[in-house]
Ligand SMILES: [Zn+2]
C-alpha cells in the first residue's frame with residue numbers, strides 16, 4: 481500500500497515550490513523506508529525546476545542530497561536495519577545488467593539510471609526527491625553514513641562530494657600532483673577539501689579573491705583570481721589536473737594552456753550552450769579535455785568513508801523548507817557559503 485507524505489514541490493516550470501503531498505510506494509522485499517532528516521539544495525535542482533535542461537516533469541519534488549534514518553526494512557533486506565544512518569544520492573536504480581552496472585559504475589548505466597527525482601521508476605511511477613519526509617529505496621542504492629559525520633553536513637556529499645571525489649581519484653590527485661579547482665561554490669569547496677585530504681598541491685581558480693581565506697581554511701595551498709590576466713601567464717603549463725566546477729562557458733583554450741604535459745581538464749559542471757576550442761590547445765602538451773558525472777554506489781560509499789576518516793563535511797546553511805524559494809535565488813546569485821540544506825522536520 482502506498483503512503484502519502486508531505487513534500488515541497490514545484491507545480492510547474494519556474495513556479496515557486498510549495499507544500500504538497502506525494503505518495504511513496506509500499507516497502508518491497510529489498511526496500512528500505514528512510515525518514516529523511518536533511519536534503520541539500522544542488523544547483524541542478526534549480527535547473528530542473530526551471531526546466532532549463534528540458535524534459536522536466538511536474539509536480540517536481542527535487543532533492544538528491546538526502547540523509548536520514550532507516551525506519552523500516554523489507555523482508556529481504558540484509559545491509560540495513562531500523563535506525564541506521566543512511567543517504568541517497570542522484571539515482572535510485574539502474575538496469576543492474578549492463579557492463580557499466582556490473583563494473584559498479586551505475587552512474588553510466590547503458591540503459592540510463594533512474595534519477596532520484598524528475599524520472600520514472602522501473603515500476604512506471606514518477607520519482608520524487610528529498611524535499612520530503614520519507615523515501616522508499618532499494619537497499620542496493622542506499623549509502624551508509626559513517627558515524628562521525630553529521631547527517632546535515634553529510635547530505636551534500638551525496639552529490640557535490642562524489643562529483644568531485646570521483647574525478648580526483650580517477651585522475652590520481654595525490655602527493656606530488658598539482659591540482660586546480662575552478663570555482664569555489666558548492667562543488668568547488670568540496671573539491672578543495674577532498675583534493676587537499678588526498679595530499680595534492682591544491683590551487684583555487686576563482687573569479688575574485690573574495691573566498692581566499694575560506695579556501696585556505698579548507699586546505700587550498702594557492703589561490704588566484706581568473707579576472708586577473710596575469711594569472712594565466714603565471715600558471716601556464718603548471719597543472720596536472722584541473723577540475724572545472726563552473727557551469728558557464730569558459731575560455732577552454734585559456735584553461736587548457738594551464739596544463740602540464742599529459743594534463744587533463746575535467747568538466748563536472750555543464751554549460752547550457754555548446755563549447756568550442758582550438759584543437760591545437762590539446763596537441764601541445766598531449767593534453768586531454770574530459771568530463772565526469774557523479775560516481776557509482778561503491779565509490780560513493782568509499783567517498784563517505786574517506787570524508788569521515790578525514791573529518792570532511794560540506795559547509796552548510798541550514799534552512800527551513802519555506803525558505804527554499806529564497807534559497808534558490810541566492811544560489812543563482814552565488815550568495816551561499818557553501819550549500820543550503822533543508823531541515824526536513826520543517827516540511
Ligand atoms: Zn546535484
Ligand SMILES: [Zn+2]
Pocket residue numbers: 574575576577578579580581582586588589590591592
Ligand atoms: Zn546498467
